[in-house]
Amino acid sequence: MDTPDPEPERHRWAKVIDQTRCIGCHACSTACKSENGVPLGVHRTYVKAVEIGAFPSVRRAFQVTRCNQCDDAPCTAVCPTRAMFRRQDGIVDFDKRICIGCKACIAACPYDAIFINPDDGAAEKCNFCSHRVDAGLEPACVTVCPTGAIVIGDLDDPGSPVARIVQRDAVAVRRPEKETRPKLFYKGAHQATLDPLAARRPPGGLLMWSEQPDVPHGVPAGHPERANSAVAVRLAYDVAHRAPWDARVSLYTWTKGIAAGVYLVGLLLLALGAVDAGSALWRWSVPIAALAAVAVTGVVLIADLDHPERFLLIFTRRHGRSWLVRGAFVLVGYGGVLAAHLVASLLGAPGASLRLSVWLAIAGGPLAAMSAVYTAFLFAQCKARDLWQSPLLPPHLLVQAVAAGASVLLLIDTLAGGGGAAAAGAVAVTGSGGAVAAASGGPAAAGPGPALAWILAIAAATHIAVALAEVALTHGTAHARLAAHEMTRGRYRRWFWGGLALTTLGALGALAPWLPVAPPIAALAGLLAFEHAHVQAGQAVPLA
């Protein structure tokens, strides 16, 4: 679709927040609420305050906190429908009518500037009051500010006061390491406000004249422990922040891993000769289990949308740079291959249709791998989340998928009684009906169980080794370190350690199968718990 460009003249709008003028009065906050109808509990702009130093050498520093109007805006890159878009005049704006509520923009924004409006379920943020700019008016916050601390101007016009300040005064931007090229510049801001981890979060749920918001899935502001400053810095005022992606996203990465892994392990078994193309596992267990997992993934994905009824916009309004769109196409393609595979199996007798299923693997293998791995690229597009920026994430997701796939196939194999009974069991478990079972062909002489157990064990061991690296290795950034800390020793430590323990037990149990059903279930549960820890801890770092 075309991105709207309502600005006939050419500008590159930028904004300066002059903290040497700002008196921390919050006029911008309420003027914005009024102009844009922002509900309670969410904020397009607010005034963060921190106290720095020790009496009597102490100050309270403010930071007017909002969208940075980035030239390279991560929120627009990740948006699947271009609901978040950059206008030609540099304003990063949004179109609520095509927002599907996927919250990827929120996950991507390093400044925590975006939220879902509870009134309309669509993402919004400071958009420079683009409707006012288009009408020849300054933004509402600029107009209300008692001290003229907020000014806007054209960066391409060297005569504009903003260009002069930006180019001649000492200005700073928040988190330049994110390479978003913000067009919101702070003059006279204190490092202790610019760095979201410089201030300690006060105990007791209090701030200087408000409560620390205790909201569902909240990420309280301020460093929970040892703040990133050699002097005493304490958070004095901040607002509610929320992690965008809840357990549904943890669940979706897991179900997607199963979907991918079942197929990949099936292929691996074929390649290893542990099963043949006519086996019940390849003909039925793999496509049915994988398809079911793809379907569940789709349902969970759509259920996570604040506008589930708009999910088709991912395809009709697709924004090709978004890994959410690319992933959706991968999943659709993968689902198509699986369906074809199943049709081939249904077509009956060994022969042409079985060969077709093997030939399909030329597409199916890469698509399955992509299904497992694309989330790493989506997460990488979420520039805000340092924990997810690991180059190990794609192989790690692949390994987790293999472990999950092996677990599921092992579970099916076990429930089916192992060996010759595998096909019937798999069909029974997946509920495809007796007619299909009756059509199943001759089994392999030795069941796939042992091979699956070894695949699970190796994949689980690799997974655990990579996961433990998060504990052992130092992290490149303070945010990654804090996220890893939250994962391994903080809010999500139970999920993390519990998950690894369960997966370990599951893998070991699979090698010594006196507990027939429990090991693969334990391994799967462990993978889910770990995924939850990883997805949530990645979002547990205060960004503003």
Place this chain on the structure above:
Amino acid sequence: MRDPKQLAARVSAARQAVEARGETFYPGASRIHLAAFPPKERWDDWVEVDARTPDRRERHYMLVPTTCFNCESACGLLAYVDRDGLEVRKLEGNPEHPGSRGRNCAKGPATLNQVTDPDRILAPLRRAGERGEGRWAAVSWDEALDDIAARIRRAITERRGNEVMYHVGRPGEDGFTERVLAAWGVDGHNSHTNICSSSGRAGYHYWMGFDRPSPDYASADVIVLVSAHLESGHYFNPHAQRIVEARQRGAKLIVLDVRLSNTASQADHWIAPQPGSEAAIFLAIAHHVIATGRHDRGFIERWWNWQEYMAVALGRPGASFAEFEAELATMWSRYTFEFAAREAGVDAAALRAIADVIAGAGTRLAAHVWRSAAAGNLGGWQVSRTLFLLNALLGAVACEGGTYPNGWNKFVPRPIHTPPHPHTWNELTWPVEYPLAMNELSFLLPHLVGDGRGALEVYFTRVYNPVWTNPDGFSWIEMLTDPAKIRLHVALTPTWNETAQYADYVLPMGVGSERHDLHSYETHDAQWLGFRQPVLRAARERLGAPVADTRQANPGEVWEENELWIELSWRIDPDGALGIRRHFESRERPGEKLGVDEYYRYIFEHSVPGLPARAAADGLAPLDFMRRHGAFEVRRGIGPVHAEAVPAAELDDAVTDALGRVFTRAPKPAPENIVPVPTPDGDADGRRRAGIAVDGRVVRGFPTPSGRLELWSRTLAEWGWPEYALPTYIESHVHPRALAADQLVLIPTFRVPVQVHTRSGNAKWLDEIAHTNPLWIHPRDAARIGVDTGGLVRVETEIGHFVVKAWVTEGIRPGVVACSHHMGRWKLAAAGDRGQRQVMATVSLDREAGREAGRDGARWTMRRQHGVAPYASADPDTRRIWWSDAGVHQNLTFPVHPDPISGMHCWHQAVRVRRAEPGDRHADIFVDTERSRAAYRAWLARTRPAHQVSPDGTRRPYWLLRPLKPAREVYALPGAPDRKP
């Protein structure tokens, strides 16, 4: 989607295009082609897209100016009235307003919340059960007014007129209601000022006659604030704008505050002194200025009353200025930096540093204390007096960058009727013990009534919430629930408050955009007039539908005071026999009721210089001009009025006395500006004061008894306080010597930028930002007590205690704790939904049984049943309320502390802070009102009553300002020999 390019083209307001169309371009802070406001020529039908609609729908607005009614600053607002359905959609600043210049603080836009507040009171209510029982019945305006009017009429005809009392918090207007009371002939005005600014005023009053400063911040080189004008106070937003402007020019900002205010945070020099030591600091600086010869000798010689001091105080008439200077050199020599540093508990070098900055300011010193230390401490009025001493020494008075008397930077127009001064004196507001009180002893009312000094027939509380705001609220509850003391209590309020729970009638008044008022404040060196108006009424009228009664345009049956007072006055005196009605009659239609249109039309046509001509230039009648602009600048650059020559025509039969005062028999010209001015006496031969002789010219001088700036106050010397006749340092009631070893000083008054008293709790956007008031405590004190942030402490005062969460912060002086004002709002459990549910906790209130059967005891406890919680209403946001804490109502636990001179309640408290006891819960309150009575008596004993000290048999020096100043003859003390004052 509509083509945005088309939209941009259609509503493009690029500067050239705007101006080419002959429209007004309002430049904004960015100084680019975008405007800050739509051109006023299009305010009738301004087309704008509504960002609150996903498809950015186009709306047609009528822009109607009015005035914010949150704090006293009275900043301009511009209401965006949707032409479809006539609803207010938002409120922005008014670019035509000379004080606020289109800008606002957080409270301005949040006025919209107050308009749409789902908890607001929309129709009159009459009490159905006992007072405080929470049972109410609907009542018609007619029934309510008839009842109230009959009682007032009876009180007046039975010569009990002073049993009618109007108790006002934020006036928000200049003089309308005072004239109502004058028309009724009652001395029934009661203000909040003695819990607010009396001591701040007194210090200025004794110096220059006017009781408020008007610092010219924008042009100052050095700004001294004993206040937090970057976040609160008179006049927060207008002053903050100008202070920041000055700082950007390089002016230095010096702030004295015991806690780290936002203002202190911005300061170049922040001094956090021991509370109450501020006057010692200023005297040390004054001495330093003198000792280093940097005082303005010429200014002092011309404008100070040094001759009177030498002649009367020292008995050296005819002494030369050099002799006075020799006195001056030693006047405050005991106030060394070391002494001040010891008193203040700060580094002497830091004081010396600010002294040199101040001394270097020359005449560009803008200084301000309003509440803060002046309001906190016994003798706090010496803080403002010693601060103004610095201005007076440097000649930084009424000059560019200096500090003006407020009366010159304020304009009050003459109204259509001016009733005479009341011929009666109210002992309940002006008791004999306080002859020099700057304002009514308002907060002593329960005790004065408890003394048996009187009772009230009709008691109006209006934008006033004494149960909550005043100290000793339980004594107020005891009084308000006693029908023998208060026979009828009428609460005039837009929204529920603690006091209204104990009313007999609750009558809904409009919020800032729903009422008429006229006001003018000293925001800078200019005189302007601001016009508050009910915007929906104005919008309807602009659309050609005349509105005769504001209730027709306001929500529900919400009214406004202007019309209410006119209507009530007619009902008090329906046939005009009492002589009241004539002050509320139309001149255009004799014998008929005066309407608000005519009231303001008269003023704008007759009493505001320049307004008719300015309006005519726009082709408008003056009233229409004000309805469209909301404000008018009468003049700017007033300059040094004291140095203006008195015209010869005003000097008929003039004589000059030994002190250089010039008296005349020429009649006083009727002033255009009827701003209250002190009334110094004439001479013994019946001449009035015309001015003073300076350098051989007769000039206006200052409205003080001497006509000059009064270093030495003859009034104080003669009225029983000779030891304070010079600016000096009075040890506070919370001076370290007055504290026990385990006591700390509690600062209970500090304000936050987004709330104002109990008037802004009906604004959800403000409540979301600030809703609790933890006790600020230094880490050292917190460690001693053993609490961290969030931990509960018990704060014990003289009469009880409160339980509060700690906020451990480096932003406060060790040995001092502070708890913000504004929070701790509550409603009784019985009130149900009747309350400001966004900011009020629900409490249970228990009063122990008395020792005698059938009599209530004096021990009160308050316990929070539950905090703020989400609730369903017409506003979906009330379901999203995420905070639950409402803070602690600390004022309940404070006894009254009236300063024996200014009458100011001295807010600071000596307290013990300890860890909460088992069973204590957050926001618990305990108070023993018998101890309140004892504290009242102890402070009353500090006074020097008029019948002991009055030099002339009067109750009060006549020249002093007084609200609703009565006729001179009632100044005579009852029973005193009839001496001519």
